[in-house]
Amino acid sequence: MDHLISMYIDNELSIDEKILFVEHVYDNKPYKNDAVDLLEQEKLLSASLNKTAPAVELKTTRARILPIFNRSLGWAVAACLLLLLSFMARQDFTQIKPATEPTAVLHRFVIHNQKAQRVEISGSFTNWKNVPLVPSGTNGYWEISLKLPAGEHHYTFIIDGSKPLPDPTVATQEADDFGSTNSILKVETENEQYPFS
């Protein structure tokens, strides 16, 4: 019950908790006094701790499409490109897959670790949640097949719930912000791999 005072101060109460809190403040004078004391203390804490950030310039230069390449222009260019490619391949237009087709690709991850009791994978495609691999046979191979959208994916294997291990079969790696190393996998769709199929 006491921690409702802090939740009140921090705007963390649900509606039901608010009812409970108000009733308790009304019925119990020592509780009300505690709440007021902590609110007074909060004024000092807040004035002491909360600062105004200075203006800074953020260097947020992610690779992105040129601004002029907006959606409508993008569709027009994509359509022209498809037309051109289809002429070059002397193919019927109906055989060309539309650009809007879902572009997930099934990718099989395999790792060999005979000592592990448990192997999981955690990556940008799992929202960095751990997803277990299953043993493949009895020789220490673990595997999982996941549908990945086209693009660049970052991931790592997790051995026995705690030890991160980058994929030894993938050469491209990067250090993350938490002291570990992630593997980088670039997934291309069938359309990208075989534009004329």
Add this chain to the structure above:
Amino acid sequence: MSEKYQNFYEEYKNKLFSYLIYKSGDHETSKDIMQESFTRHFQHYGHDAVLSPGLLFTIARNALVDHWRQQKKFPVSEDIISQIAADQESSLITQETTDRIHTTMGRLPELDRDILTLAVGGVAYKEIAATFGLSIENIKVRVHRSRAKLRQMMKNEVE
């Protein structure tokens, strides 16, 4: 930078800066690490970054520790208190009160101090829980326990 991330930046810049000032006691260091943390947060997680404010604080904590390692100098609490007093912008409280609160907070365990600083700064319990890998229930208990302890210690000093 997208408008979505710009809004996120506006919402979190003071929260992160206040936390860094409390941890480091140094205005320039806090400013540099705040800039670096937002940049890395956006570059690493892109537009999904707005869904994970906890990661912003984790990046900032790691960057601060890296900074101290490079400087080969970890600050001691007395330095931090004097720097914070010098940085004091509010005319509502005296330097003496600031010193007292910081000195008293220094007697709380470090994790509880960090959690309380973020809660006072207006960071949601859910995000504080994500930053430190704890449950929300645990954060509720720790935040209140720290406030109650602080009040008791301040009272004892007066008496």
